[in-house]
């Protein structure tokens with residue numbers, strides 16, 4: 561996708577593969593800075609500190625992290641230690657484990673001297689597949705949006721389609737296109753009038769900082785709202801659909817995504833607003849069925865709740881304390897939306913009911 565008219569991906573190889581380049585997402589939207597990651601430890605740190613974030617991009621960074629480790633030391637012990645280090649960085653997004661297992665299983669049978677090159681090739685394949693899957697999600701989601709736009713009463717057909725999204729499931733969260741935002745970009749580029757309500761997404765404000773940044777770069781009309789505004793907007797008919805991404809989807813269609821997603825799904829259900837979840841196959845965890853009971857929810861630093869980052873007028877980006885001295889914070893980073901609240905899953909293979917049967921119909925035998 562474009563920044564100042566120049567196409568970017570979120571991750572790329574540098575120096576013939578000696579290092580990987582990424583955009584430092586902790587500094588957006590106020591500063592656009594790229595970073596080079598040259599070691600396993602730097603890749604692991606980039607994931608934990610959310611220099612890179614979003615389930616698919618975490619997976620890709622993990623895959624390249626294994627490559628970096630194997631370039632330094634291709635032994636069995638190094639491979640096992642790198643896998644464990646990277647896999648422990650963020651526990652909720654299953655894309656990380658999926659990508660690490662894929663690279664490990666590809667390189668482990670090889671002679672040590674062949675492993676780094678094989679890891680680079682496998683990570684590169686994951687990258688290209690991610691782009692293709694996200695673009696396919698965009699095309700399928702666009703068809704849904706077109707149906708929604710046409711189904712509106714005649715007096716509302718001249719208005720843009722109003723879509724609400726939570727967190728950032730855009731191109732910054734993937735390699736390119738995004739998951740939940742891909743249909744929005746496709747709609748905008750196809751000439752379908754669309755407007756996005758962007759949940760700010762406390763505590764880290766991925767909506768206000770990253771989704772708004774992305775949409776602005778692509779010229780998509782959008783409005784940032786506080787996380788608590790969605791229910792009110794839905795009650796007043798100002799949301800035609802909700803679309804979000806996911807960090808892990810169980811085989812029965814439960815969806816784990818950024819904290820606060822569940823509340824949006826409840827409000828959508830209560831107001832008859834369709835609630836769509838966009839995901840590539842790499843986000844499905846076939847090993848579990850009950851999302852609430854079985855998905856590990858990352859607990860991040862309470863400081864993300866008790867403080868907030870911003871940029872004073874005319875000043876430099878900074879962080880300030882929000883709460884009284886001594887008040888504690890609690891920071892579960894994700895929640896689970898049960899399948900019964902999800903209108904449909906939009907995957908690269910098609911649109912399916914959020915159920916075991918729905919997912920099986922798309923993926924059985926693959």
Ligand code: MRU
Pocket residue numbers: 613614615616653726727728729730733734738739740766804805806807817818893
């Ligand atoms: O904590 P983050 O910023 O990594 O959380 C990201 C999300 O919750 C996204 O919605 C999810 O990873 C899907 S990304 C296509």
